[in-house]
Amino acid sequence: MATLQKLGNDAKCLLSQEQMRIGRSPDNEIILDDEAVSGHHALITIRPLARNENRDEYIIEDLNSTNKTFVNNVQISRHTLKEGDIVRLGNTRLKFSTKNYTPPQTQFDQTQKLDPKKPQGYIFPK
Helix, strand or coil: CEEEEECCCCCEEEECCCEEEEECCCCCCEEECCCCCCCCCEEEEEEEECCEEEEEEEEEEECCCCCCEEECCEEECEEECCCCCEEEECCEEEEEECCCCCCCHHHHHHHHCCCCCCCCCEEECC
16 A cells, blocks of 8 residues: 655555545545645546556546646656655645555544535545
């Protein structure tokens, strides 16, 4: 499993679903509180590598966002993430890591409780 960590604090999100959409809207799996981020900004797709069933590849795609998606300061439309890549969406920078990480139980599980009045995804704190 891999994580995205918000630069500047310890907030991490475990990339645990086959597809995880990132944006400002509450229906995203990863929610960024950043006015420069589009409602549905980017999509991360996780799929097993054909030659190695024990490893996955993580592909990020820009979803025609207003301010585009950048990896290591290069604008991308689609990119396979590698260890240590820095993803920039709006004013938010996230570090991609494939190192072993176990999030605190409440960090991600709490966001999975369905409440139609609340966002459903992982919310990175400001």
